Amino acid sequence: MSEKPVFERDPADPKRKEINPLLKLVLELGPLMVFFFANSRGEWLVERFPALGNLGGPLFVATALFMAATAIALTASWVLTRTLPIMPLVSGVVVFVFGALTLYLHSEIFIKMKPTIVNTLFGVVLLGGLAFGKSLLGYVFDSAFKLDAEGWRKLTLRWGLFFIFLAVVNEVVWRMFSTDTWVAFKVWGIMPITILFTMSQMPLIMKHSLEEPSK
Incomplete structure (x- = not known):
């Protein structure tokens, strides 16, 4: 019998693992906090990591770090639970697509x-x-x-x-x-x-x- 997609796995499936609610909250809110911090401290980050200056202003630095943090959060969710929740997954895909457009077109x-x-x-x-x-x-x-x-x-x-x-x-x-x-x-x-x-x-x-x- 074929296995259900990872984002639709039965909660009773022994392969599914539950994680601490606080850790789950961190994985969901972490990328947003990174985005806020990077936008508000963009110049400070560029001073310490000059390569980020090639991205442009604070919002572009924040966008790049937001994409990286989102990728890390989704990867951690998969490693810890062997599932990818539908809504964070869809949101992550849109982050990558629109984030890439933001950086590529510098808009x-x-x-x-x-x-x-x-x-x-x-x-x-x-x-x-x-x-x-x-x-x-x-x-x-x-x-x-x-x-x-x-x-x-x-x-x-x-x-x-x-x-x-x-x-x-x-x-x-x-x-x-x-x-x-x-x-x-x-x-x-x-x-x-x-x-x-x-x-x-x-x-x-x-x-x-x-x-x-x-x-």
Whole structure:
């Protein structure tokens, strides 16, 4: 029998390994923190590592280090768990593509549009799945909790709209404010907003949760 793709491996699969939640958080947020630090301390980094000066200004240095940190985080996730979660994997691919375009064309636009593209992609996929009667969010989070069909539909709709909201907010911030403001908002604004939204969905999750079958 053929093996499932690594990003869809059954949680009960003995080959799958769980990692410490704190380490998982570091792997997910680490690249963003590297991006923020490199952008804010770009000149300091260039002074100590002159080769980085060939990349251009702080945002280009931050983009290159962001790509490197993302690659390290994905590699570490694979080594530790033998899986690649769908959402970080898709986001990583977009980081590499748009980061490469940013550095090659020496244009800030591509890396600034990356969150717009990623969030729009997730939103369209989730809402498009609903249009065809598929609650795709269930395939991503089914191992975390069990919901009835109505619960998955409502949660998928809400997350789909939330991703579209994040895409719109990113467009507004990067087009209307400075690069430093956009970087700060990307690191310190999006995460709290996402956490608050996630917490706000707990009543829905509790209402539609299914009891674990007795053994």
